[in-house]
Amino acid sequence: MTTTPLSHLNNCDTNSPITSLINKHNHHHHSILLNNNDEIELARYGLRVGSTLGTGTYAKVKSAYSEQLSHKVAIKIINRRKAPADFQRHFLPRELSILQQINHLHIVQVYDIFSYGSKLCIVMELAKTDLLDYIKLIGKLNEDKARKMFTQLISAVDYLHQINIVHRDLKCENVLLDKNFDVKLSDFGFARIIQTNELSHTYCGSAAYASCEILQGIPYYAIPADIWSCGVILYIMVYGSMPFDDSNIRKLVRYQLEKKIHFSRYKPLSYECKQLILSLLEPDIKLRASIIQIKNHDWIKGRISSNINNDSPTNISLLGIGKSIPKIFNPTINNMQESTIKMMKTTINDNYHISTIHRKNSSTQIIDDSLIITKSLAKD
Known part of the structure; x- marks a missing residue:
């Protein structure tokens, strides 16, 4: 070719x-x-x-x-x-x-x-399944399996960033798995070449995976935004649920900015994994983990001090997501998960969902007019 x-x-x-x-x-x-x-x-x-x-x-x-x-x-x-x-x-x-x-x-x-x-x-290339379907089938992944898949994902994202390409639509549906359950990143409909210190103005992707700067409707740096999405993916891998309730955008942004991420006491997680997730879902892009920091993190290197997370965090539990559940996104659990799966689960991405944030669901609140994204903004 x-x-x-x-x-x-x-x-x-x-x-x-x-x-x-x-x-x-x-x-x-x-x-x-x-x-x-x-x-x-x-x-x-x-x-x-x-x-x-x-x-x-x-x-x-x-x-x-x-x-x-x-x-x-x-x-x-x-x-x-x-x-x-x-x-x-x-x-x-x-x-x-x-x-x-x-x-x-x-x-x-x-x-x-x-x-x-x-x-x-x-x-x-033909894949066997995608990460979302896989987790729906078997539930949350143990840390060893999650580490393997997440390391492969970071390897792909690092490669893209090294050649100045940002993906801008990282989510579980776009993380395909082959017959050996190795990661195959897909769907480059929103990918683009980005120059150093260049701001992006297209607010694309799924709200459930979007960083707080994107959801605020302000120009953003796409590389840290990709990193945030990786953090959401890692949380889903090890918990089998979403880190934030995306049914209310205003509340979603507030929880992101206040770092209200629930770590369930019912799902043991190593201290190192929890700290990595927190560093990825950091609202301040100057403090958010870089690819180099991710690759050198103790959890990625397999240096685990404890596999049990017994502390009761001050962060709030979102609509009972933290409760022990057998499968991800069971529609009977709560309305948040019903709305999430409707928005997230599309086997094929139409590559043109600029208005993801502005859904027709009457219960969805828009932060302000800057979040009503129109096709005219889709220039980059």
């Missing part, structure tokens, strides 16, 4: 290979649902289509067998006729260019990108 120069990322050059690929054969009309013609087209590329893995408003992910690679793959098919104009103009060209530049053991590998008719097809 040819590599696109970095200059194409931000300029969206209409003559670039990526943009030309997107615009190719734009005059054809196809439905988002695969039909016989779709399967015939994909067969020309040596792809025998299998089951549906996920669907979105204008995209679908299916399994397929690649005759060229001689193994199963995942194919993401985007219907450009249904995709928003801003997504096609800003986010899609950037995503495709980034996908062609990255190569890491713990990032989903992209094998090919091609278009037919109004469809764009991304052929990529």
